[in-house]
Amino acid sequence: MENITEIVCPNCGEKLPGDSVFCAKCGTRLNEDGQQEVQGVEQAAKPTGFFAKYKKIIGIAAAAVIIVLIVLFAVNTVQRTNLKKELLRDWCKVEGEKDSYILCVLDFSEKEVEYRLETGYAWMDTSLATYDYKVISGNKIKVLRYGDDWETFSIEFNDEKTIMITTPALTSTDAREVWVNLD
Template sequence: MENMMEKVCPNCGEKLPGDSSFCMKCGTKIEEDGPGIEQEQPAQAPGFWQKNKKKIIIAAAAVAAVVLVFVIVNAVQASNLKKELERGWCKIEGEEGAYILCVLDFSEDEIEYRLETGYAWMDTTVATYDYKVISGNKIKVLRYGDDWETIRVELSDDKKAMIVSPALTSTDNEEIWVNID
């Protein structure tokens, strides 16, 4: 549809052809750039946004709600894991008569790995690692240089045993720690 200019008389409101200089009804002079000139816009088909605005808003709100629920659930699970980690964890290594108690002590943002022999003068901290909980079953540990390593943590149903993989204190694929609290 072609754009058509049409004029409206500023005095009486009569619609006039686009080339009119005077109103045919009341005789008022029509100025070229003055009031009374309207441009008729072609009718446009509604775009995708106009057609689907309500559906798009509902879909965006649903996605935002799902993301929010995911973030909240993950934060709660991460908080619960942090509480469980901050309990005392140990394992016993060695041979008959020469046992060593290995202890993992989690604090707010550090893991202390120490060995306890039964003789205080021989007890020693082997390593201290920075860590952060990233989900309900994963932590990031800074062990070597500047690279954070992802460690999976699985707790038994009764929360008395913990499987860590890969192992924190050896080159094994996993290690099992028990709760000493």
């Protein structure tokens, strides 16, 4: 007796002789391996596994994470820009006793902050320090005051943006400082 190989139609499950080109029951065209052909292209078995099964969900989740990161980056950038804009004003406070008052000034530029004293006499006015600074978030700056260590300071404003509170103090050892903008 001859050894005849059989194949199974992938479309309807009919058992067919191994040399069949079409399924006798449903008419599906088969290739040499007995697999279904779709418009001349072999239909591959669908991939299995976690990533193949959830490919669409993983893609949507990855896109959502990327969108959230972009939004957070944009919000942080806007907040940093707004803080920088508010800092670029002359901030001052008055210190002294009785009739000898000194005006302390914090003058922010793009990358530096100058701390100076103004007495009313130009020849006595003096700059005490100039520090590099950078805005790192919507309410925090880093200042390079001593050596190579950047110190972090929190900045708060009142609603009118006329009072600025730095925590800790930028020009002393106090826990915080209050600065006023008179513009």
